[in-house]
Amino acid sequence: MAFKKARGLFIATWLTGAGLTVAGCGPALEQEEPGDEATGSEQQALTEGAPLTAHDASCLKLQDQNTWSTYASYMTGVGPALGLPAILADLNRAGPVLTSTNHPAAVGYKGGFRWNDGDMSTTDWVPQGLTAGVSGSTNVAIVAWHYTLSSPDKGVRISVADISDMSLSAVNYRHILLVRPTSSGNFTTIPEHGGGLAWFGNYLYMADTADGARVFDLTQIREVSTSTTCETAIGKVGTEWCAYGYKYVLPQVSAYVVPSTITSPCRPKFSFLGKDTRGSTDVLLSGEYCNNTGTGCPYDGSTPGLGGRLYRWPVDSTTYRLKTVSGLVAPERAWIMNEPNVQGVAPIMTTTATTSYWLSSTRYSGALFKVSTGASRTAYLSGSGQWARMPEGMHATGSGTNLWTVTEGYSGSTSPASGGRVVFFADQASLD
Incomplete structure (x- = not known):
């Protein structure tokens, strides 16, 4: 927590020193693209399942924390940098492929x-x-x-899985611990929720719920010790580097964070991420989870849970970093989703319109919503045998062929068909 506070202070100082100001957020209409039918302001009542509502996000900016070279240099003493090919050659776990009798209904x-x-x-x-x-x-x-225990908090791990041939009996995978460099030759865990990922070039973006998006370099994976000492330790211990028993760590290289000067209602949550490659510019998608039975989001109107916002952040096609102007990133567009409990987003790749998406939601114990700015949603519900229970992040293949998703598991079930944790893909055209 101390790191977050220090980071916010640094950003506020930087903005002031650079003579930049970030305007406060106020209700206003967004100018939609030609042909868009939905307009609205944050003051109106929201309706579950309604079209995406235009949102004025001109008050919002992200600041590049700009630790790219510093964090990379901190990790040089840990050992040689490894890329994904080295990890894919050392996968150590096998996940059985689902069959016609044990896959979830979708x-x-x-x-x-x-x-x-x-x-x-x-x-x-x-x-x-x-x-x-x-x-x-x-x-x-x-x-x-994400790790559910608090002492110690092991943060976030990722599973790297080879899905090249889904006709095999199992998918091979390996867990890697995410870490943040703290000084030369040392690192610590990342106590975040890991609610969303997006992969551009060599960079893996991860949602940082309160602050923005962290970035990891997939060419900078390091092998660490798996000794008995390291099973309960993180960072450098004597002559070893430890990661709670994990063989590999993936270090953070930088982050895009909301300056501390930007407060609610302009300041969003970064609950999940997605990737959209339909337009002339690749886009990082981010969105907010809002619970319809809990504290409302800033623009929920009279119905809690519906005011979660969806943002588009432009990505530089050469560097695969977010596009900045004077170190700041502005959202390309934004909408209010009119859906509660959203956990993931993917673009509908069977259309070139950048105003249509699939939203993954734990509403109704599990749902897939097809949404756009021009029509009410289409819903695929787990209770009707149309989608899996408790779905989370999603990825749509650029070819417009497959929609991938992962489930977090339902009520402790280990049965894939009735709510156990699975990774599966569906035909995009069947859902369009």
């Missing part, structure tokens, strides 16, 4: 896998974010898990 279901028995039943770790991509000739899924 419209357009095509295939998937479950985790090994230990990962299906553990209560210490819970799956959250998901993204996917290609490393060399290997198709890869990456899933984030």
